[in-house]
Amino acid sequence: MSPLLEQTLVVMPAFNEEASVGAVVREVFETLPGVTILVVDDGSTDATSERAQTAGALVATLPFNLGVGGAMRTGFKYAQANGFNNVVQIDSDGQHDPSSVPRMLAELQAADLVIGARFAGEGDYAVGGPRQWAMKFLAVVLSKTAGTRLTDTTSGFRASGPKCVALFADHYPAEYLGDTIEALVIAARFGCVIRQVPVSMRVRSGGVPSHNPFRAAAYLGRVGIALVFALARPSSTLQGT
Amino acid sequence: MSLVSYIFGIASATLALIVVIELLRRRSLRERHAIWWLVAGTLALVVGIFPATLQWAASLIGIEVPLNLVFFVSIAVLFLVSLQHSSELTRVESKVRTLAELVSLQDLRIRQLEETASRDADG
Numbered sequence: 001m002s003p004l005l006e007q008t009l010v011v012m013p014a015f016n017e018e019a020s021v022g023a024v025v026r027e028v029f030e031t032l033p034g035v036t037i038l039v040v041d042d043g044s045t046d047a048t049s050e051r052a053q054t055a056g057a058l059v060a061t062l063p064f065n066l067g068v069g070g071a072m073r074t075g076f077k078y079a080q081a082n083g084f085n086n087v088v089q090i091d092s093d094g095q096h097d098p099s100s101v102p103r104m105l106a107e108l109q110a111a112d113l114v115i116g117a118r119f120a121g122e123g124d125y126a127v128g129g130p131r132q133w134a135m136k137f138l139a140v141v142l143s144k145t146a147g148t149r150l151t152d153t154t155s156g157f158r159a160s161g162p163k164c165v166a167l168f169a170d171h172y173p174a175e176y177l178g179d180t181i182e183a184l185v186i187a188a189r190f191g192c193v194i195r196q197v198p199v200s201m202r203v204r205s206g207g208v209p210s211h212n213p214f215r216a217a218a219y220l221g222r223v224g225i226a227l228v229f230a231l232a233r234p235s236s237t238l239q240g241t
Numbered sequence: 242m243s244l245v246s247y248i249f250g251i252a253s254a255t256l257a258l259i260v261v262i263e264l265l266r267r268r269s270l271r272e273r274h275a276i277w278w279l280v281a282g283t284l285a286l287v288v289g290i291f292p293a294t295l296q297w298a299a300s301l302i303g304i305e306v307p308l309n310l311v312f313f314v315s316i317a318v319l320f321l322v323s324l325q326h327s328s329e330l331t332r333v334e335s336k337v338r339t340l341a342e343l344v345s346l347q348d349l350r351i352r353q354l355e356e357t358a359s360r361d362a363d364g
Contacts, residue, residue: 040345058353060345066338074342081346174338 004105005034009084011075013068014092015042018051021092025055028090031098038078039092040071048092068156069174069183076160076169087168088159096157100199104159112164112192113184115150116157116199130216134223141227142184146194154180157199164192171236177222182230189235247289254285277325281318 010028014021025037039052043065052059060074072089079087086108090096096116104114135154142153156179160168167190173182188194261278264270288295288311299307 058349060349062345063341066341070338070342074345077342078346078349174335 002034004086005032006036007085008032008035008088008105009075009079009082009086010035010037010088010090010098010101011072011079012037012039012052012057012090012092013042013071013075014039014044014048014052015065015071016044016046016048017092018044018046018048020094021048022051022055024090024092024094025052025057027094028098029056032101036084038075040074042066042068042071052092067174067176067179069172069179072179073168073172073174076165076172079165080169085162085165086159087165089156091156095201097200097202100157100197101159104157104197104199107195107197108159108161110193111195112161113187113194114159115152115155115184115194115196116159117150117152117155117196118199118201130213130220134216134220138181138223138227141231142181142188145185145231146188148194148196150184150194150196152196153184155199156180157201161192163190166238167192167236170238173230175226177226178230181223181226182233185227185230185233186236247292250289250292251286254282254289258282258286274325274329277318277322281315284314 010032012021012024012028021039025039028035028037037057039048039057039059041049041052041059041061043062049059049061058078060078062071062074066074075089076087078084086105088101088104090098090101100116104116107114135152138153139151143150154177164187167187168183171186173179173186175182184194258279261270261275261282265272265275295307295310299305299310302310304310304313
């Protein structure tokens with residue numbers, strides 16, 4: 001049991017994930033002994049909360065769906081209130097491999113935000129078409145903003161250090177794409193050091209990524225809008241403290 | 242302009258103002274939301290009583306048909322009010338979001354405290 005893991009809170013946003021959440025929680029406990037897991041049930045209508053609780057995770061149940069951003073801010077608030085230094089976000093659909101977490105936490109010693117990146121040489125995850133252009137474009141712009149080379153900016157597999165936990169407990173955006181793109185911009189503007197670590201991603205246990213060209217084009221448009229507004233907004237400041 | 246339409250104009254503006262003031266009086270409309278409606282109602286009343294002011298204002302900014310000024314001002318007021326509503330809605334949504342997050346965390350804390358309490362009672 002490492003003290004680093006004891007100071008780490010794994011936050012798993014879950015929306016109607018009763019099929020996978022129990023298994024993912026158990027796997028994380030096995031891979032990362034001593035870690036605390038908080039499943040944020042994002043207004044699910046199924047048995048997500050019960051499954052997570054049976055598997056041994058703490059469960060915060062949101063009264064209605066807030067999106068990943070709302071669920072994550074709940075997690076950051078919990079970490080802040082209960083003295084956790086680090087927060088690791090892991091999807092509850094089993095897409096993220098918890099065995100990458102120790103490497104991310106190690107990288108976090110010299111950084112404030114570590115992103116588990118899919119295209120950084122590991123794994124067999126592939127996308128194409130407009131979705132890929134959107135990701136490339138984002139990578140170029142956000143690398144410039146963050147001052148480091150980022151290849152997978154929409155990855156939800158992230159580890160945040162104390163500085164980012166305090167920032168995100170107040171300012172974690174809830175809009176669509178806000179939890180990935182805008183959160184990066186907010187962190188970079190706040191002076192957080194951002195790094196990426198290559199991770200392998202598994203195929204999602206439920207659902208297939210969409211290959212509809214219209215959807216992909218709409219996605220590209222929304223990425224552009226989200227990015228423009230994220231960059232146009234004033235920098236965040238911490239209230240009170 | 243006939244006398245009937247003259248009276249109709251004044252009556253409409255007065256009615257609008259009465260409704261706004263009554264809502265304010267009953268506290269079902271906050272001042273910062275009422276201000277645009279008060280301004281619009283007052284303008285309508287002034288123009289209704291003294292139609293010459295409309296002609297004067299229209300010629301001042303070079304609008305040939307004074308009625309167009311009425312349309313322009315009406316649309317401008319509606320636009321600003323609806324923009325204000327969108328912005329208020331965003332603020333309210335973000336407050337609701339914060340409350341929902343706190344509710345879920347307090348619910349978790351209560352469950353933890355209850356567990357500790359029942360364990361203490363057993364042991």
